[in-house]
Amino acid sequence: MDRWRRIVSQQRTLPDDTVPVILAAPGSHGPVVHALSAAAKALGIELGARVVDVQAIHPDLHVENADPAGDLKLLDRVALWARRWCPWTVRDAHDGIVMDVTGAAHLFGGEAAMLRDMATRFRMQGLSARLAMAPTRGAAQMLARFGPAGAVCGADDVAAAVAPLPVAALRLEVETVRLLHRLGLKTLGLLMEVPRVALMRRFDRLAADRNPLVLLDRALGRAADPLNAPPEGQRWLARARLAEPVIDPVPHLDGLAEDLCAQMAGAEQGARQLRLTIYRVDGEWRSRDVALAQPSREPAHLLRLLTGKLEGIDPGFGFDLLTLEALRAEPLALHQDPLDGARDAARDVAGLLDRLSARLGPQKISWSTWTESHLPERVEGRVPALAGKAEAAPVLLRDRPVRVLMPPEEIAVLYAVPEGPPARFSWRRVSYLSTRHEGPERIAPEWWQDRPGTRLRDYYKVEVQGGRRFWLYREGILGDGRGGDPRWFLHGVFA
Structure with a gap:
């Protein structure tokens, strides 16, 4: 949410703090809650919930699109910035940072003073943070997310500190958490009291990073859980x-x-x-x-x-x-x-692109990129030559016209054949009489990205008097329930 607020504040006025705000990200069954504000948390909204379900309960909810990739990039940069406190830092999942401060806390006046310095400097960067310090990586992760803010746990107090936390603090799968709840094990303290043999039989098929007993042992220091921090990039x-x-x-x-x-x-x-x-x-x-x-x-x-x-x-x-x-x-x-002494053609082309882009600007030199799509206007795109690589056109472009109009231009149909192409139409103030046609080629909406109510298209290759050939399509059909009468467009001209 901090990154979203920083970006939005530069473009428009932010919603009031009392307005519940959520950031939506794509999910398997529609958009899901990716992040939420304090006001949204107060309403009981949970991460991962479907946006449509949450909106049905809270109609006044303010929904914005999330940028998970951008959030991860920011978190990676913050993880490197956090090496001001210790040499070993790494991003933790999609919402945290793990720091190995062994032997570094005394440089800042102790563990409590070190956490205060972290909180202050994160606020100076416009970032909110929940901080915790513990002898093990797992305990620190759980206390930071589910424990009291600024908790400092000693080596002998790990079990007592994590006992009141819910079993979800182990970051288990939903099915595993549900099974533990059915067994009456809702907190880590209850999980620690159950005999290990009986539970191990239930979870022995799970991988180590999903087994609640293995994760609990790592948090309590009974099993090794080293921090493999990536090296800082060479400059x-x-x-x-x-x-x-x-x-x-x-x-x-x-x-x-x-x-x-x-x-x-x-x-x-x-x-x-x-x-x-x-x-x-x-x-x-x-x-x-x-x-x-x-x-x-x-x-x-x-x-x-x-x-x-x-x-x-x-x-x-x-x-x-x-x-x-x-x-x-x-x-x-x-x-x-x-x-x-033969020259490398690829290197010569790359050198030419470099010189042209340096002189004219990187946005002036571009080439085509192709995307698999049924809709012709989505197939071809333009990218800067230095940002991408030219790609071969997909096979579906073989029967397309040489010249495609972007966007398609609407035509006035003077007389149309039922369920067929227009017998006479007007384009750019010129009337044309059809002599023969080929089609239709039906292209349905791409439901995974088109808006609800988008109409299908029927494409026709039409030859008019004089020999010119056009590529037309009818948007929608009568009685489809998605609008009024169908509309006609000219999308391309054949050579």
Whole structure:
């Protein structure tokens, strides 16, 4: 919710705090609740509930679309930012961060002071957080989500601290939680009192990460639960420190490019996005970004791209530091040019795209991308050449016209054959008389993404007097209950 509030506040006024707000994400049986505000929690709304069911109970509910992928990216960045407190941090599922603060709490004045510092700095970033500290990973996860805020648990108090928590704190599957409730085991304390042999027979077929007894042992410290934190990404950066301020950066680009490419060659990496930054003596800085179609670590190619981006950069009274950084890198294996001296056509095309995009802008150079869809206007799309790769057209385009109108243009039907194409129609103030036709080709709405009430289409290939051929379709049929009379559109022109 914090990320959604930050984004929406920049575009429009946020709903009042008393208004219940939920964020909806796609589910197997329709949209489900992905996140909810404090007002929505007060109404008893639960995560994972179907939005239509919740709206039926609470008609005044404010529903917005969630962005789970964007939330995970933010959480990954926050996990790296949290390494200010300890060296080992990792994202926990889709809504948490686990930090191994062993040996680091004394640097902040103790465990309680460390949690206070975390809470303060998260608030400064506009993020709300529930914090807890425990000797084991599982206990900390459960206390942060279901225990009192800011709980600090000692090594000898883990069992007592987690005993009042519900069994759902183990993050079990719904069926497992339901089974435990039927057995009368609603809290972890009750689960700990039951003989292990009887329960193990019921759950021995479950995987370790879904078995409540295994998860409970990990939380209590009886079984190992190590934290495998990912390493921090390597930064590819070349610097040029100057003895005195200069105005022109061009003489120093050659050394920067060679230094950066040498660093990346050792790791078999290639740059996909570069940033050149100059630091002026007055404390200001200026930067220029360059994107590449394919990974590259050829200094000459990078220099050609950077040289064309220096126009308009203001050096001020001079600068004494330059940096060239690869913001995005991808694997690029070492290769050897063929002995016959033949050129690689793919590399030549990529180099041309790089130079054109650097000069004209990345949005000016694009190519087609294709999506499997029955509706012609959804099949082809345009993406920047540096952001995607050209794809072959699907087979269903073989019988389509060369020229497709986007969007289709409505035509005036002067006389229509029942359940057939129009015998006479008018398009762009010109009347046409049909001589022969082929069809219909019926295309039904795509129910998984079209709005309710969308009408089907019947496509016809129509040849008119004079030999011209058009691609027409009728939207809807009489009596389909989805609108009034059918409408006719011209969608394409054959060669």
